[in-house]
Amino acid sequence: xxxxxxxxxxxxxxxxxxxxxxxxxxxxxxxxxxxxxxxxxxxxxxxxxxxxxxxxxxxxxxxxxxxxxxxxxxxxxxxxxxxxxxxxxxxxxxxxxxxxxxxxxxxxxxxxxxxxxxxxxxxxxxxxxxxxxxxxxxxxxxxxxxxxxxxx
Amino acid sequence: xxxxxxxxxxxxxxxxxxxxxxxxxxxxxxxxxxxxxxxxxxxxxxxxxxxxxxxxxxxxxxxxxxxxxxxxxxxxxxxxxxxxxxxxxxxxxxxxxxxxxxxxxxxxxxxxxxxxxxxxxxxxxxxxxxxxxxxxxxxxxxxxxxxxxxxxxxxxxxxxxxxxxxxxxxxxxxxxxxxxxxxxxxxxxxxxxxxxxxxxxxxxxxxxxxxxxxxxxxxxxxxxxxxxxxxxxxxxxxxxxxxxxxxxxxxxxxxxxxxxxxxxxxxxxxxxxxxxxxxxxxxxxxxxxxxxxxxxxxxxxxxxxxxxxxxxxxxxxxxxxxxxxxxxxxxxxxxxxxxxxxxxxxxxxxxxxxxxxxxxxxxxxxxxxxxxxxxxxxxxxxxxxxxxxxxxx
Amino acid sequence: xxxxxxxxxxxxxxxxxxxxxxxxxxxxxxxxxxxxxxxxxxxxxxxxxxxxxxxxxxxxxxxxxxxxxxxxxxxxxxxxxxxxxxxxxxxxxxxxxxxxxxxxxxxxxxxxxxxxxxxxxxxxxxxxxxxxxxxxxxxxxxxxxxxxxxxxxxxxxxxxxxxxxxxxxxxxxxxxxxxxxxxxxxxxxxxxxxxxxxxxxxxxxxxxxxxxxxxxxxxxxxxxxxxxxxxxxxxxxxxxxxxxxxxxxxxxxxxxxxxxxxxxxxxxxxxxxxxxxxxxxxxxxxxxxxxxxxxxxxxxxxxxxxxxxxxxxxxxxxxxxxxxxxxxxxxxxxxxxxxxxxxxxxxxxxxxxxxxxxxxxxxxxxxxxxxxxxxxxxxxxxxxxxxxxxxxxxxxxxxxxxxxxxxxxxxxxxxxx
Numbered sequence: 027x028x029x030x031x032x033x034x035x036x037x038x039x040x041x042x043x044x045x046x047x048x049x050x051x052x053x054x055x056x057x058x059x060x061x062x063x064x065x066x067x068x069x070x071x072x073x074x075x076x077x078x079x080x081x082x083x084x085x086x087x088x089x090x091x092x093x094x095x096x097x098x099x100x101x102x103x104x105x106x107x108x109x110x111x112x113x114x115x116x117x118x119x120x121x122x123x124x125x126x127x128x129x130x131x132x133x134x135x136x137x138x139x140x141x142x143x144x145x146x147x148x149x150x151x152x153x154x155x156x157x158x159x160x161x162x163x164x165x166x167x168x169x170x171x172x173x174x175x176x177x178x
Numbered sequence: 179x180x181x182x183x184x185x186x187x188x189x190x191x192x193x194x195x196x197x198x199x200x201x202x203x204x205x206x207x208x209x210x211x212x213x214x215x216x217x218x219x220x221x222x223x224x225x226x227x228x229x230x231x232x233x234x235x236x237x238x239x240x241x242x243x244x245x246x247x248x249x250x251x252x253x254x255x256x257x258x259x260x261x262x263x264x265x266x267x268x269x270x271x272x273x274x275x276x277x278x279x280x281x282x283x284x285x286x287x288x289x290x291x292x293x294x295x296x297x298x299x300x301x302x303x304x305x306x307x308x309x310x311x312x313x314x315x316x317x318x319x320x321x322x323x324x325x326x327x328x329x330x331x332x333x334x335x336x337x338x339x340x341x342x343x344x345x346x347x348x349x350x351x352x353x354x355x356x357x358x359x360x361x362x363x364x365x366x367x368x369x370x371x372x373x374x375x376x377x378x379x380x381x382x383x384x385x386x387x388x389x390x391x392x393x394x395x396x397x398x399x400x401x402x403x404x405x406x407x408x409x410x411x412x413x414x415x416x417x418x419x420x421x422x423x424x425x426x427x428x429x430x431x432x433x434x435x436x437x438x439x440x441x442x443x444x445x446x447x448x449x450x451x452x453x454x455x456x457x458x459x460x461x462x463x464x465x466x467x468x469x470x471x472x473x474x475x476x477x478x479x480x481x482x483x484x485x486x487x488x489x490x491x492x493x494x495x496x497x498x499x500x501x502x503x504x505x506x507x508x509x510x511x512x513x514x515x516x517x518x519x520x521x522x523x524x525x526x527x528x529x530x531x532x533x534x535x536x537x538x539x540x541x542x543x544x545x546x547x548x549x550x551x552x553x554x555x556x557x558x559x560x561x562x563x564x565x566x567x568x569x570x571x
Numbered sequence: 572x573x574x575x576x577x578x579x580x581x582x583x584x585x586x587x588x589x590x591x592x593x594x595x596x597x598x599x600x601x602x603x604x605x606x607x608x609x610x611x612x613x614x615x616x617x618x619x620x621x622x623x624x625x626x627x628x629x630x631x632x633x634x635x636x637x638x639x640x641x642x643x644x645x646x647x648x649x650x651x652x653x654x655x656x657x658x659x660x661x662x663x664x665x666x667x668x669x670x671x672x673x674x675x676x677x678x679x680x681x682x683x684x685x686x687x688x689x690x691x692x693x694x695x696x697x698x699x700x701x702x703x704x705x706x707x708x709x710x711x712x713x714x715x716x717x718x719x720x721x722x723x724x725x726x727x728x729x730x731x732x733x734x735x736x737x738x739x740x741x742x743x744x745x746x747x748x749x750x751x752x753x754x755x756x757x758x759x760x761x762x763x764x765x766x767x768x769x770x771x772x773x774x775x776x777x778x779x780x781x782x783x784x785x786x787x788x789x790x791x792x793x794x795x796x797x798x799x800x801x802x803x804x805x806x807x808x809x810x811x812x813x814x815x816x817x818x819x820x821x822x823x824x825x826x827x828x829x830x831x832x833x834x835x836x837x838x839x840x841x842x843x844x845x846x847x848x849x850x851x852x853x854x855x856x857x858x859x860x861x862x863x864x865x866x867x868x869x870x871x872x873x874x875x876x877x878x879x880x881x882x883x884x885x886x887x888x889x890x891x892x893x894x895x896x897x898x899x900x901x902x903x904x905x906x907x908x909x910x911x912x913x914x915x916x917x918x919x920x921x922x923x924x925x926x927x928x929x930x931x932x933x934x935x936x937x938x939x940x941x942x943x944x945x946x947x948x949x950x951x952x953x954x955x956x957x958x959x960x961x962x963x964x965x966x967x968x969x970x971x972x973x974x975x976x977x978x979x980x981x982x983x984x985x986x987x988x
Contacts, residue, residue, distance in 0.1 A: 051442060053635070065890045067639035074635065082636075098448045098498040102247040105451030334902075348926075358932060361940055364974050370966045371982050379827065379869060383923060383986035390925040 052077075055106045059166055060131050076136060089120040090127055090138030107166030114164040124148060128161050216514070216551055217427060217434055219482045220316070222337070223460070224441030226295065227486035228453060228500050229507035229534065232268070233282050233519070237261040240526035244493040248449050248500070258282075262519060267458035270465035271511070278517035280509070281569035283543060285524050287505040287536025291488065295444070295502075298487040303339035305541050305560055314339035315544060316435055318559050319552075320347055329435035330426070332419050340437060353401055353422055357394045400429040407473025410466040416440040417463035424470045427480065434552060443486060447497035460484075468512060477513060481551050484509040485540065491532050492524075505536035508543055510569055514551045520567040542566035573836040573858040576609045586957035587865050588612055590988050591824060592856060593658040595878035598950035609857040617853075619696060621656035628890070631681035641675040641908070644684050646893040648907050649900075652877045653887060663852075664691040665873065665907065666823050669915035671706045671738060673715040675908045680710070682764075682774050684908065687711035699816065699846035700807035703738060707803055708776040710762040716913070719761040723784040726754035731802070737914055739806040741815040745791060752788040753806075757799040759783030813841035820855060826867040827919040833860045865957060866987040869922050872903035874988060875931055879938055882954035883946070883976060899934055903927055923986065935980035944973045955979045957988075 056062075057072050064071035074083040077091035087095060093116075097109040104112065114128045123140040125148060130137035132155045133144035144151055231248070235241045236255045255263030256272055264271065274280035288307045292298045297309050304311040316329045316339045331340050331349040340347040350356075360368055376384050404425045410417045416438075423436050440460055445452045464482060471477045489506030505524065524534040542564040545556035550570040557563055580588070585604035589596045593616050604612045629647035634640035652661045668691060678684060687709045694702040706712050707730070713719040718730035731753035735745040759782040764774035788797045791805055806812065817837035821829035837855060844850040855861055870878070876896055880887055887893070900906040903922075910916055944951075948968045949959040956963070956979060963982060967975045979985055 050636075051444075052447065067635060067643055067890070067894075068630075068633045069635045070633050071635075095447065095497040099247060099496060102448075102498045103450045103454075104498075105448045105455075108451065109448060355933070356929065358929070361936070361974065361977065364970065364978055367966050367970060367974075367978055368981070371963060371978060374962050376983065379867060379920075379987055380983055382920065383869070384983035386923045386925075387928055387983055387986075390928045393925050394929065 052106050056110055059107060059110050059164055061163070062134070073136075075139065077138060088136075088138030089122075090136070092138075093118060093120045093127065111164060111166045115161045117161060125151070128164065129155055131164065132158070215479060216553070217436065217480045218547060218552055219423060219480060219512075220339070220435060220437045221460075221464075221482060221484040222299075222437070222439035222441075223443050223456075223484060223486035224295075224299075224439050225444030225486070226298075226488045226490055226502055227443040227456075227506060228445060228449065228503075229284075229486075229489035229505065230492065230524070231449070231453060232265050232457065233258075233284065233507045233523075234263050234265060235261060235523050235526070236263050238523075238526055241492075244526065246494070247498045248494050258519060262523060265454070265457050267454050268461040270461040273465070274468075274511050275517060279513075279515050280511045280517050281515050282519045283508040283510070283538055283566070283569065284519065284521035285505040285534055285537040286485075286508045286521070286540050286543065287488070287534075288539055288541070289536075291504040291530075291533070291536065293488065293502040293504075295487060300338055302485060302487055302540060303337060305544065312338070313342045315559055316340045316437065317342035317345065317347060319435065319548075319554060320345065322558055323554065327431075328433060329437065330433055332423055332436065332438040337437065337439075353397075353425060356397045358391055400431070401425055404428040404474075406470055408466045408469035410470075411459075411462045414459045414463055416459045417466055420463045420467040421470070424467055424474075427471065427476055428474050445490070445499050446495065446501060447499040449494070449499045464511065480512050481514045481547070482509070482511045483543075483547060484511075485543075489534055492526055492529055492534060493532060504530060504533035506534075508540070510543070510547070514571050516569055516571050518569070520569050538566060539564055543569075546570055573833065573840065573854050573860060575854075575857050576859045576862045579606050579608055580604055580612050582953065583865065583958050584609075584862055585612065586953055587862065588616070588856070590878065590957055591861075591864075591868065592616060592662060594652055594662050594874065595882045595954065596658070597882065597884050598946070598953045601953060609862070610853075613853060613856050616659045617696070617849075617856075619657050619660040619692070623651055624655050626654070627651060629893070631685070634681065637679050640681045642894060642897065644675065644681050645897050645907050645909070646890065648688065649877070649893060649896060652873075653880050658881070660692055660695065663695045664688065666820075667691045667695055667702070668907065669823075669910065669918075670819065671703075671712065672910045672913055672915040673711050673908070674910060678711045678714050680764075680774070683709070683711040683714065686774065696849040696852070697847070699812070699841075699848055700804055702848065703734075703807050704800060704803045707734070707799065708760070710764065710774050710776065713760065713762050713776070718757055721754065721758050721760055722782045723755075723758045726751070726758055726784070728754040730754075731757055733913055734802070734806055739812040739815065740809055741811060744809075744811040744815075749790055752790050752797075753802045755784045755786070756788055756790065756797040756802045760799050807846060810842065813838040813846065816846075817841055817851075820851070823918065824855065824868075825861055825864045827869060828867075830860070833858075866984070868988050869919050870986055870988045871916070871918060871922055872900055872905035872927070872931075873907070875903075875985075876900060876934065878988070879935075879955070879980060883938065883942075883944060885938060885942065899930065903930055928986075931986075932981045935977055939973045939976040939980065942973060944976045946972055946976070948975060951975055951979060956984055 053072060054066055056076065057066050062072050074081050075088065077087055077094060078084065079086045079088050093113050094109050097112045098104060101108065101112065114131065117126045117128055119126050121138050121140040123143040125143050127137040129151055130144065133146065133151060135144050136142035230241060231250055234250045234255045236252045237260065242249050250265055254266045256266060256269060257263045258275060271280055288301060290307065292301060292309065301307055301309050303314045305315045320326050320328050321342055321344065326345060326347065329340055329347050331337060331347065332351065333349055334351050336346050336349040372384065372388065406421065410421045419438050423438065426433065426436060440456060443453060443456060468477060471480055485508050486506050488503055490500035490503040495501055521538045528535065541560050543566045545560055545564040546566045546569065548554045548556040548559055582601065582605050586601045588604065589601050604615070627647055627650050629643050629650060631640045631644045631647065634643050652658065655661055673687060675684065690705045690709055694705050716730040716733055717727045721727040721730070728750050732750045734753070735750060736742055759779045761777055761779055762775060763772060763777050765772050785796055787794065790797060790802060791809060793805055795801065814834065818829065818834045821834055821837065837851065840854045841851050876899060897906055901909065904911060905916065948964055952961045952964055953959045961984065963979060963984065967978050970978070
């Protein structure tokens with residue numbers, strides 16, 4: 027009796043999932059640090075397109091992802107939590123849609139895609155954002171989840 | 179050998195799939211394991227540890243040129259030789275270096291390197307460089323010597339290294355879980371329930387329950403004898419796992435190989451933050467573990483072997499991180515080790531697709547540990563002869 | 572012929588039927604079946620028409636990656652077992668899943684898993700030959716046993732072998748030659764599905780005529796220019812298959828030690844109905860042997876988890892809880908869609924070990940001690956143990972309801988069903 031191999035093989039000639047996926051620890055940290063509710067298993071909680079161009083993750087990155095990468099380069103001793111915090115504090119508008127990254131995180135739109143932006147008036151949203159704590163609400167607690175070595 | 183037949187070898191083998199503690203009870207039952215009392219602790223650095231920032235070629239300009247942001251500055255390196263030094267987070271391991279108990283193996287890998295975590299890890303676990311085999315090298319040891327309790331994984335899921343087609347060696351993640359704690363007020367009723375007359379399958383389950391209760395009591399009795407002989411670093415999950423391993427070793431449960439992991443070393447971005455921290459946790463954990471064992475008089479029984487599924491790309495990427503590479507660094511430390519740096523440092527001018535070229539086959543490292551430390555013929559386990567420099571005494 | 576059970580259902584009979592065939596149920600549910608004939612009671616449970624629970628919150632298409640999709644799919648099925656309208660269908664589908672085993676690890680597609688489970692649900696009361704052919708042609712099974720790679724001149728024997736050894740005849744009832752010839756008959760089978768060029772293509776079986784070996788074959792004594800369909804027909808219609816499946820059904824549903832004459836009687840029903848699963852299961856679940864088999868099956872981890880939740884009507888909600896239940900099941904080696912190997916789960920006494928018993932006790936504590944269990948002792952033992960008057964009742968009745976539930980769940984009696 028042959029026991030089937032336990033490899034993760036893609037179905038025949040089907041495009042089921044790309045083998046490239048968002049690095050789970052980074053996405054998990056973003057979900058926690060940005061206070062996104064919902065199961066981390068779900069795309070709807072935070073899609074890979076939050077930072078990447080493709081919804082399977084990997085290269086290339088969207089403008090918001092590029093901002094995070096630039097933060098890493100500028101601060102080589104930063105981990106993902108620091109980088110997310112730093113990018114939020116910079117109050118930059120990575121995708122140039124008129125809404126700063128932190129405001130888009132607050133409104134749950136995509137900060138790296140100009141086609142996705144908050145419906146709310148900028149001024150009103152900014153006031154709500156500041157009242158909720160401003161960029162400081164995305165400060166890291168340094169408890170980055172790193173033990174996910176079983177994920178591809 | 180079919181799994182069913184294999185199970186008959188040991189009367190203690192009730193189930194290998196559910197992390198049972200019977201192997202812990204074995205010591206109390208005075209059932210001896212196979213000959214030999216040397217223990218190997220295998221540590222998996224999951225995610226692909228960057229070898230160049232671990233054993234740093236601090237005299238090599240090409241290293242600094244390839245890594246403008248994340249190279250370890252020369253003045254921070256813990257000098258081992260005129261060209262190499264350890265990452266500064268690994269200071270707790272320097273005492274092993276100074277006493278000749280730390281061996282570092284350069285450019286370890288295998289032919290036709292695979293850059294997928296999953297595939298490369300499977301190759302390291304099975305020792306089959308084609309990636310086809312589903313038989314782990316430690317699982318094969320268990321089958322060869324006929325002792326399904328000779329090795330244990332400390333973690334939630336048994337890795338391929340400890341599996342074969344016929345068996346899955348036990349995994350445990352919490353020794354304190356192995357006890358029955360009845361809520362207050364229910365003890366007497368439980369005793370009465372257990373005392374009811376029964377037949378057939380009901381009696382079988384009742385017997386099994388009584389066995390389990392007595393086994394877990396023995397386990398706790400064994401473990402309660404342990405008193406930590408060193409203080410383990412706080413907020414360090416890896417060190418906490420090693421402390422549990424020390425309890426197992428101290429409880430004299432007859433295991434020869436203990437397996438655990440630390441990670442994730444998959445440092446695609448912001449490598450310095452993550453790897454610096456992880457190498458620190460790794461080093462301080464091992465330092466405490468070996469101190470603890472020394473104080474119990476068990477230090478000369480334990481050798482530690484650490485590996486990662488691959489090293490990383492020589493050049494940093496544009497996220498101050500590194501991507502998946504090929505050859506990496508292995509550590510062997512503790513009893514039975516002849517300290518030193520083995521193998522040539524990677525030639526950073528001659529790369530294979532941007533990666534360090536492997537020079538030492540990892541199977542040779544396994545083979546030497548098997549033959550010289552565990553005294554188990556490596557050819558039987560590895561299927562062929564493999565060699566490595568003489569890093570053992 | 573299996574002797575039919577001639578009485579109307581007592582309270583204990585009703586509890587037995589619900590516990591054994593339908594993942595258990597509340598005391599109220601059990602009481603509603605008392606006084607019915609075995610046929611009527613069964614008909615009520617054997618209604619497989621309800622669609623899946625519309626409140627099922629798990630959607631694998633919203634998974635962020637493959638790993639997540641597998642977990643969500645497992646949770647989706649678990650939800651259906653716990654909250655679905657047709658628990659007997661789900662339990663039967665689970666039995667058939669253990670029989671026609673596949674795993675998420677190799678079958679990396681939620682769509683393929685969905686189709687596979689759909690076949691198990693929709694065809695579980697049809698003739699066994701129909702069910703087996705549908706499963707054989709499901710992309711999940713084609714992939715799992717490599718029958719999608721089976722080409723003329725390079726036959727892959729994996730599926731053909733397991734078809735005989737595990738799905739139909741059982742070991743010893745076929746030759747290596749039968750396997751080789753059958754593998755040739757299956758050449759040309761594969762499937763198509765979404766690709767980069769056609770992302771919306773349907774995932775489905777296809778027969779590649781050019782890859783098919785249309786030479787003559789001899790299979791189980793029959794000769795002809797056989798196709799895969801023919802092999803499935805020959806294997807499922809074989810007398811040994813009737814016996815092999817009758818024995819397996821008895822072991823799963825009735826007793827770990829079935830009487831040979833009972834198995835022979837059920838095989839007889841199988842043969843005369845040409846493997847019609849509705850007739851076979853009806854004969855089994857209305858037989859006096861079935862009703863005489865109370866507490867003769869070692870409870871599986873899945874029955875322990877799902878059955879306890881249903882019996883106690885625990886409010887299980889939220890994805891975190893489901894993932895935690897799945898971790899428990901994985902630890903106990905019984906997570907849906909993750910069988911230990913191609914032969915499914917062994918069952919019976921293999922479920923009993925130190926580690927498994929401890930894990931059950933810890934699960935029992937988490938289900939009861941801090942929960943709002945308010946059932947009285949009679950309802951509790953009826954739903955959990957199948958009777959209002961067990962030997963445990965006088966021992967536990969003075970304790971609090973959660974403590975009672977806990978003690979019942981950790982008793983040796985609860986290790987059976």
